Amino acid sequence: MTESPLNIPVYEGSMVSLRSSVPSIARLRQVTDLAKRKIEPEPKWKNGQLESKYQCLACNSYLKFPIQFEDCGHHVCSNCLPDIMRIAPRCPSCQQPISRDKIVNDKILQKEIQNLNVYCSNQDKGCDWKGILKDFPVHIEKCGFLSFECVNGCGGRFEKRFLTKHQTEDCPKRKVICEFCKTNIIFEDEIPHLNICTEFKIPCPNKCSNQEFKRGQIQNHLENECPKQALSCPFTECGCEYRGQRLDITKHIKESPGLHLNIAGKTISIQKKLLQTFEECMNEQKKWIELLAKKVNALEKTYGAQYIWKIDHYQERLQDARSNKKTTLFSPPFLTSRHGYRLALAICLDGDGKAKGKYISLFICICRGDYDALLSWPFSHHVTFTLLDQCEDIDNRRPIIYSVKPNACKENKPFLGRPVTERNASFGAQKFTDVETMTSFEYIKDDTIFIKVEIDNEEMIII
Structure with missing residues (x-):
């Protein structure tokens, strides 16, 4: 809060100097939105209801930094005054015109209001604080019964005293660390993450042992280690159709050397003929490419884009x-x-x-x-x-x-x-x-x- 040139307080950036020698309509319009009272918890009054003399005629809340109209004696909040002066410079109660030169800051009433006995606005929830209005803003900042939305974005509202536990222990949107890959994840995404985590250990799909392997290493295990992994005979490309587990493949190769030698020889013979045919085609293509290259080079030297x-x-x-x-x-x-x-x-x-x-x-x-x-x-x-x-x-x-x-x-x-x-x-x-x-x-x-x-x-x- 700051003081205006005539000691009229400026609350929440909402007041302007009303006794300026050159009043500015543009300046008054600029602060219109700021003149709206910040939404704050209202205290409970000791007498049950706030006396009318302490109420703002514009917002009906208790007077904050009361401003008095000298002509009629009525009061409004300092942060309600700009809207009153902009829309219609009349007293909200008696409709008497307001003169800018007859507006004063009522510090005596302000002090009286600040010393009113009040209870916490969260008394119904169990808060037992009581004191004077001047101390209420300090208490409400610390009051454990005040409700807040969860900052994790789960949409829940909790009293301040429960908020920390919710955000760190119960909130489905809270951040947790994967115990396997140490990645930061949202709690509700933990199960889907574990289904793809490369560091999460899983058993061999072939159940070759009781040992577990990291998901990122399971493919290497199946391709190079697992004795129960089904494999094709290394001579499949030569025509052998045998397929079995890794241990059976080794036994199959030892027991069938003649068969594999025979089909390997046939395959080599076929490949040799194919390579010979391919080489003849390559030589023919090479001649055509050389001929076309000469023609293209000749054209590029003479013509081209x-x-x-x-x-x-x-x-x-x-x-x-x-x-x-x-x-x-x-x-x-x-x-x-x-x-x-x-x-x-x-x-x-x-x-x-x-x-x-x-x-x-x-x-x-x-x-x-x-x-x-x-x-x-x-x-x-x-x-x-x-x-x-x-x-x-x-x-x-x-x-x-x-x-x-x-x-x-x-x-x-x-x-x-x-x-x-x-x-x-x-x-x-x-x-x-x-x-x-x-x-x-x-x-x-x-x-x-x-x-x-x-x-x-x-x-x-x-x-």
Whole structure:
């Protein structure tokens, strides 16, 4: 609790200075919700019922930090006052208008109320505390008969004196530790947990002995140790159909060496013929693969949906760009396929437009080609630019990649439409990468850089 400038107490953050020279309606609205009395246990009064002079005219509870209206003499709680002043500045009892300059803190009445004789509100439950109202809040904090909800979330309500025992011993939502794997679990989940706990010991399913094994180790026991585990003969793949317990398998192998040797020999003979046939097929496939590889390599060297542009004399070209001697470089034209789009790359080593001096700008443009009449327009295929890292350790290369998806709208026809001149306007990445990044890693090596461009041809018409 704090005191306002006129010694009117502010309770639970609910009061504002009512005699401020510049009253603020917005400020009063802000505290409206806070003005509601915090729900607290009410004490039992020694005389059975609280006298009316000690009751708040607004909330009907006992007056907390009473405020008196000088004009009519009535009282309300300090934390009920903001709502009264906001809704209608009238006394709740006599409806007489309230003046902000005639509201006072009644400390004498406050002291009188705080010294009223009371009993604990939990008297009906068995609490025998009694005292004065001033000491009631301290008692109620410690009262063992006050009810609380279980913090474990089980939904139960218990008196404070029983709450600790419930939460540690009886609550189905309490945390317990699995005695086998030491994992924290909820008590009501203990049985389902034990059904899957890898450290919980269980007997062998084959009942080979009285020994118990950890659930996580039982599979290893069955596969490698259990004498009663049913197994197939090791020569099953050769045709032996015998199946029995581990001990019987050992006896079966010792008693049937001739049988196993005979079927093993037949199996080896069959496998040898199959391997010979397989080897012949592999050799035939190898010849076809080599032939196809040669054809693919030949096509990739001449045509394809990707192109790598080698730019040498990088420093000289960069100086030309900075001095505006030659700001833009164009690559040789390339085709997306044998009869596909004819494209070219354009690069501004010192940036273009707003990116000048800060970034490298990289673009692509559509050039007029011999097969344009057969292609789909406007151009709408995904384009990916890559600045290649020339680090000798391939695993440590960090290429810079930038993708562009053309928007085939009417406004972009000068960029994506069928060329009517030698080449269209360029489009791409004005801020492909900043100039400082070029000196990082090994993008520049032997005064040379490599730019790779890939065109997505998944939906492209191949003529």
